[in-house]
Amino acid sequence: MSNRLEGDPFLVTKEHRRFAEFCDACRRYRYIGLCYGVPGVGKTLSARTYAQWDRIETLSPQLLAGVPPVPEILACRTVFYTAPVNNSPHTIHQEVRSRRRDLSALVSAMRWVLDGRTDYPLTFQGADLTELVIVDEADRLKPVGLEQVRDLYDRSTIGLVLIGMPGIEKRLARYPQLYSRVGFVHHFQPLSVEEMHFVLRHKWQQLGLTIDLSDFTDAEAVAAIIRITGGNFRLLQRLFSQIGRIMAINELRTLTKEVVESARELLVIGPTP
Ligand SMILES: Nc1ncnc2c1ncn2[C@@H]1O[C@H](COP(=O)(O)OP(=O)(O)OP(=O)(O)O)[C@@H](O)[C@H]1O
Ligand SMILES: [Mg+2]
Numbered sequence: 036m037s038n039r040l041e042g043d044p045f046l047v048t049k050e051h052r053r054f055a056e057f058c059d060a061c062r063r064y065r066y067i068g069l070c071y072g073v074p075g076v077g078k079t080l081s082a083r084t085y086a087q088w089d090r091i092e093t094l095s096p097q098l099l100a101g102v103p104p105v106p107e108i109l110a111c112r113t114v115f116y117t118a119p120v121n122n123s124p125h126t127i128h129q130e131v132r133s134r135r136r137d138l139s140a141l142v143s144a145m146r147w148v149l150d151g152r153t154d155y156p157l158t159f160q161g162a163d164l165t166e167l168v169i170v171d172e173a174d175r176l177k178p179v180g181l182e183q184v185r186d187l188y189d190r191s192t193i194g195l196v197l198i199g200m201p202g203i204e205k206r207l208a209r210y211p212q213l214y215s216r217v218g219f220v221h222h223f224q225p226l227s228v229e230e231m232h233f234v235l236r237h238k239w240q241q242l243g244l245t246i247d248l249s250d251f252t253d254a255e256a257v258a259a260i261i262r263i264t265g266g267n268f269r270l271l272q273r274l275f276s277q278i279g280r281i282m283a284i285n286e287l288r289t290l291t292k293e294v295v296e297s298a299r300e301l302l303v304i305g306p307t308p
Contacts, residue, residue: 043272045084046234050224054081057221061194062112062167066218068196071203075269078198078223079117082169086113091137096144096155104148112166114138118175124183127176131168131187139164165193173197178210185213225266235260238275242282244290252291259295270302277301 054070061068072078083089090108114134119126140159147155170176170184188195197203201222208214226234232248235257239246247253264270277298278290287294 044237045080046237048077048226048230048234050077050226050230051081051084054078054221054223055085057219058082058085058113058167058169058194058196060219061196063194064218065166065192065194067188067213067216068194068219068221069204069207069217070196070198070221070223071201072223073201073225073267075267076223076225077268079171080268081223082171082196082198083115086115086167086169087111088113088115091115091141094141095137096140096159097157099141099144099148100153104145106145106149108145109142109149111138111142112164114165114168115171116168117171118173118180120175122175122177122180124179127180127183128187135163135165135168163191165191167194167196169196169198171198174199174203174206181207181210181213185210185216188216226268226271227266228261231261231264231266232257234271238271239290241275242279242290244288252289255292256290256295259292259299263295263299273302274298 057068057070060066070078070082087108090105091111094102094105094108114131116131116134119130136159139161142164143159143161144155147153168187173184176184184195184197187193197207204220207217236246239253246257248257260271260274264274274295275298278294281287281294281297281301282290
C-alpha cells in the first residue's frame with residue numbers, strides 16, 4: 036500500500052503531469068524510461084497514481100460481484116512493481132508475471148461485470164493486457180536483476196520505466212545492452228516556489244485556516260516553510276504533522292514563522308536534498 040497519510044489528497048502537480056507524460060511516451064513507443072529524483076519528491080506516489088495501483092491492489096476479480104463497478108480501471112494497462120530488497124532474477128520474473136496476470140484478469144473481469152455477467156473464470160486464461168511495467172526502487176537491482184528486467188522487456192511488447200535515485204542513470208550506462216534501449220530520461224524535481232504556494236494553500240485549509248499572502252505573518256511563515264523543505268514533499272508532510280500538533284496543543288489559530296521554526300526543531304532533518 037502507499038505510504039500516504041489517510042485523508043491526505045493526492046495533489047496533481049506539474050511534476051506529476053510531466054511524469055505521466057513520460058510514462059505515456061514509454062508506453063506508446065514501448066521504450067525503456069529512466070526516472071530519477073532525490074528521496075521524498077513524490078516519485079513513488081506519482082507512479083502509483085499513474086497506474087491507479089491503490090485501486091488495482093484492493094480489487095480482485097472474484098470479489099467484483101459484491102462491490103460497485105469501477106469502470107475507470109478498464110483503461111489500466113500499467114503494472115507497478117517495487118523491486119524487493121532480496122531480488123533474485125527468479126523472484127522478479129515470478130512477481131512481475133503474477134502482477135501482469137492479476138491486472139489483465141481484473142480488467143477483463145470488470146468488462147464482464149459492466150456487461151452484466153458474473154461467469155468469469157476462476158483462473159484467468161486471457162491475453163496479457165499489460166502495456167507498461169514501472170519498477171520502483173530500481174537501485175536495488177543487481178546486475179543479474181537488471182538482466183532479468185531487460186529480458187522481460189525484450190520478450191514482450193511492453194514499455195518499462197525504472198525509478199531510482201539520482202546516479203542510477205550513470206550506473207545503468209555501464210550496461211550498454213540495457214542502456215541502449217533507454218528512450219527517455221526523466222528527472223523528477225522538487226516543487227517550484229510557485230507550486231509550493233499552491234500546495235500550501237491546501238495545507239492551510241487542512242488546518243482550517245485561509246492563507247493570505249498579502250498578510251505579512253502568512254508570507255513569513257510560507258517563506259520559512261519553503262526554505263526548510265526546499266519543495267520536498269516528504270519534508271513538507273513531516274513538517275506539517277508537527278505544525279498541526281503544536282497548533283493543537285497550544286490552541287493556536289494562526290500559523291506563524293515561530294510555529295514553523297518550533298516544528299522544524301522537532302524534526303530530524305538530514306541535509307536538505
Ligand atoms: N502529489 C502528491 N500529493 C500529495 N502528497 C504527496 C505527493 N507526492 C508526494 N507526497 C507526499 O510525500 C511523501 C513522499 O513521497 P514518495 O514516497 O512518493 O517519494 P519518493 O520520491 O518515492 O521517495 P523515495 O526516493 O524515498 O522513495 C508521500 O508519502 C506523500 O506524503
Ligand atoms: Mg519511492
